[in-house]
Amino acid sequence: MADIAVIGGGAAGAAAFGELLAQYDAGTVHWIVGQQAPGRGVAYATGDDRHLLNVRASGMGVFHEHAEDFIQHASRQLGQVKGTDFLPRRLFGDFIQAQVGARIDAARRAGRSFRIHPGSAREVLARAEGGYAVRVGADRWLDVSRVVLAIGALSQRPLRTVSTTALAGGAYELDPWRLDRHPKPPRRIVVIGTGLTAVDTLLSAAVRWPHAELIAVSRHGLWPFTHSALPLAPYARQEELNQALLGSCGPAQMLRHVRRAMADAPETDWRSLVDGMRPINALLWQGMSHARRRQFLRHARWIWEAARHRMAPASGEAIHQWQEEGRLQVLASRVLDVDGTSPLQLTLRERATQLVTTIEADLVIQATGLDTAVAYGAHELLAQLLRDGLAVADPLQLGVSAQADGQLVDARGAPLPGLYAIGSLLRGNLWECTAMPEIRAAAHRLAVQLATAGRAGGPRESASEGS
Template identity: 30%
Template sequence: MAGRTVAVVGGGASGVLATRELLRGGDRVALIEPDEPGGGLAYGTARPWHLLNSRAGAMSADPGDPGHFARWAGCSTAEFRPRAEYGRYLRDVFGTLSGVEVIQERATGLSAHGVALESGREVRADEVVVATGNPAAAQPAARPDHPDYIPDPWRPGVLDAIPSDVPVLLVGAGLTAIDVVLTLTADGRRDAPITAVSRRGQLPLAHTPLPAPPFAPPLDARHTLRDLVRIVRAEAEKAGDWRAVVDGLRPNIDQIWGSLTNEEQEQFLRHLARPWECHRHRMAPSVGATIDALREEGRFEVRAGGIRSMTAPPPGGLLVELEAGVQWFGAVVNCAGPGRLPAAAGSFAGSLLDAGHARVGPHGLGLDIDPDGRLIGADGKAREGLWLIGPLRRGAQWETTAVPEIRAQAHALIDRCK
């Protein structure tokens, strides 16, 4: 089935990796992306102090050459490089590809013969790969319509506009919050404190300067969630460094996730997902050291709990009711992780849901797919020639947001019709 025309919707990391592999398999590709391919939210909006949270050795675009990115960057495989640099790498990789047509428009949905564009044009294609990245961020229930509430910290200029002498509240304590803290404190002039609030009040943990060899604990599909937790904790204690066990679990996470019952998956999401994310998606060592210093200096604090209300007093800013009481902040920045579908679906994914070409996947974390990565429609049937790669596989799979897994999904597209 090689030699078909494939439309790839989305030009971030997922789209670039998919395009590269499809071309290697002999297909013709039309990449649909309104911005420059290779940026995306993660890499296109990064500032110099934003580092990758994986080592350079894990970030190659070439599944057959693990050292490709490290050689390109002129660094060791153990280093944590700037995210903006990785965006340049992806653009460089994309620039070496031949046989791809770039269509700088916004895709609005499927058409009779391919993909419909915002201009009214149609991109004719035999197959479509959806590579649109993460769902939209969750928003706090008390979200106000107010200029001092920032729903999207990646919008150009919004963080630079926050005065350095007002306290700032971050809603969420994950890697996005870490990025925002680094930006707000980058010039050293911030006098007022930054507070992050999340349900558990847990920050991501940090990598060690040098990697430890991964160790896979003895797990199989017969284990219950309770068994899995007990075994992982025991093996981490024996290993001496829990990072080795967490990294050793990674290749088997999707198999483990799929072996859990729906009830066990819900229990994991309620009680264990956040601790797992803190251990799995870690800060670079230098970033961790910076955050520790800011906390010790009293310039950054983390609180557990939620937001009960937000009101706008006449002088400006926002009065936020936290569990400890009401406090005034000059700005509130939403740093929450991806929201649940269908509400958080982007425009293209939303159009697929509305038209019945896709359905919401398990737990509302993404779209539903069959074992090969085809989207499942509202009628419960897999859609031939309609593929999904990247973060929107979350729910049907668990480990699907990082470059190594997306790279493997892209590579599998070569064999999709065999």
Template identity: 55%
Template sequence: MTNLAIIGGGAAGAAVFGALLARDVDDTVHWVAGDAAPAGHGVAYSTQEEHHLLNVRASGMGLYLDADEDFAAFSAQQRAGAKPTDFLPRRLFGHYVESQLRKRMHAAGQRQRDFRVHARQACSIRPTSQGYTITLDDGTALTAQRVVLALGALDARPLRTVTATALDSGVYVMDPWTLTSQPLSPRRLTVIGTGLTAVDTLISASKRWPDAELIAVSRHGLLPFTHPELPITPFPHQAEINASLLDCNGPAQVLATIRGVFAAHQDIDWRSVIDGLRPINAKLWQGFDARQRRQFLRHVRWIWESSRHRLAPESAETLQQLRDEGRLHIHSARVLAVDGKGPLSITLRSRATQRITRMESDVVVQATGLDTAVAFAKSPLLAKLLKSGLVVADPLQLGLLAQADGRLIGENGDVHHSLYAIGSLLRGNLWECTAMPEIREAADKLATLLATAHPEPSPLINA
């Protein structure tokens, strides 16, 4: 009998865990889910705010490819009038994850499928002749022949332009999800960032402090675009477009080709074309060399993120109402400095005019989105893995160096045949790997691989 271990208590870890439980093989599955309750929610689905909405329709959400019950059906039971085309609260998906996990664990228990859930944090992973020894924060040592890192979002790092004084002030908020639970009463609140996390932050702040002035600032000042109210018809020539894009040499040609499609088909909804790229997004990214990837990150990423990861219509309407009322102002500028003990002084350089201005804000919230720079992460586990050479940071700081199937690569260039990752740690290889449609497909493939693979000793054991 062998042991499999999944480290990480978010939705990605839950997806791999449940997919493994559904497979009848002679092994024990250990899920090191952390001490945050309930397991499976992670940061994304732990929010209890009703206005924090999914940016995927209910019909597109799920935890497993072979779900016991799809999310749309679950939602209809939980909320009167909920439809498959709705963008529902993220907390509701968290409840769905719990429901799916309970069903999988119950069914596994009925079949005497062996598994353990550990409500602890993993502190270290050490290669041995038997596979890996995983040490938990209570001193427990687990032995596993195959290990999956499903660590999810890393803790945000302060921007380099924020002084230590501002960080110590108590009014520079690093974790946007804790904002409305803090004893603050701002007259002006500034959010650094204009992506999906920033949108949730702004909407929450507007409801908690209805008299506060809200400001959002980012380099391009671009909010996410908006999903249509109802699903749109797929672009009829998507297959030909995708084939053409896969023949492009770098992001500049990709962008020019997409713009050419929009120019030639002005009667279509551009969102149908962008959505139709989903099956080839990873292949496009993998076709870029290191220089082209840097080019994408520098020049294209901002517009891609806004176009690809769009807002639910209800969220977009709320933002527009705030802007129409004069409560919300969006600035396209670079943050040059944040300093002070409160109110904080923010120095900005306008993108349009290059003019430098300063303003004061009672509270500043950093909501700059996903951080994948593992080399700078606060995680003790990642720090030890990197120091040991068992894993290596992606050269563009997009997670860990890995192959497309999730197998991690060590500092000597060897591919581990029994150490895997899923989710945001694979962004350097897959780019699009953090949304649930991609995660549940990856989890299913990984579970199949783990259930059939024969583990090999780590190349570092005798190094």
């Protein structure tokens, strides 16, 4: 039995499934896609064309091959687009579905075996004779030799400071993509968070409720920086900088290297330096001790996220214009408490002055970004995997413990044969692994690895494979 199950119907699952369809011929490839339309996941299910990709069109793709295909696909819908454009995410969702459809057609022609299963994977059990039994929905079982977990980030949990009264009242929205659940126009909306998800939430809310007052609150009150309209020249001494960063002993020294490089090359845009670090980000993270990683998360994560995951220029213009017009206010404050029903009362402590104030809002939307704290989430499958020792939570709650190739490890650090993850679950191991450029490269590598193992004849790899 050399079948494979890919679990998760988002972009990462689509990339893994499509790559396996092209490369894996040792058994059936199953794709368990969850409840939504396969291929789109959280990021590309939006129907709001104000929600833009935060990567230029030329950098977006699903599979390793056909790098230019997204630009051609988008041009057919929008007229001529340029590789430097930041396009609507909806278009990329359409593109993923078309690309997977093409892979399915090719797989049929080649006589490859595959199945697509609507519904959720609810259990993955290790079988005594090797391989796994995967339960889909209530009672459908699949016997496979390998499993690829592509389940994305967890659904947002409410902040600890939100009372049960506030949660029950209906004016606290935990899903920033479900503004449609609020038919009554709110007079004042508070969005908790100032990251990319918060930006999209505000872009939708401002149009949906044109008379609403908008407030965004986060600890530092910092928006993601914007991309430049056109690609920037690379930093001439990036290689040298990257070597120095790789030789550093922690985030503080890394920051000194970056600052020095910026001072030495004042003509270079700092964004080039950050982008030029992309190939070594995982290595930098892996080179840090647990204590250094913790230090980075506590002191530098907020600024790293804003600098590394930047927003499209058009999104930035809208946000900054509303701020200038006074329609949108940004508060650098900690949310101490959210209580009441209608309106909700938010108690905030301002970062600069430590002053505590209370404000009211008709609608509060939590947009605090990726949640990868698997030990605390309510994900049924992950909870079972943790319980059975088939997954171990990353010590910093950044997904699960895994090797560099995505193979999960048990509590002793020993690889779990045939059990892999891709995407957000691997943040603890790779840190930067959630954007499409990284996901498509990882999906390709994994498919090559599994196809090679499949061709070698063994239904299961040894426990040390991929180490």
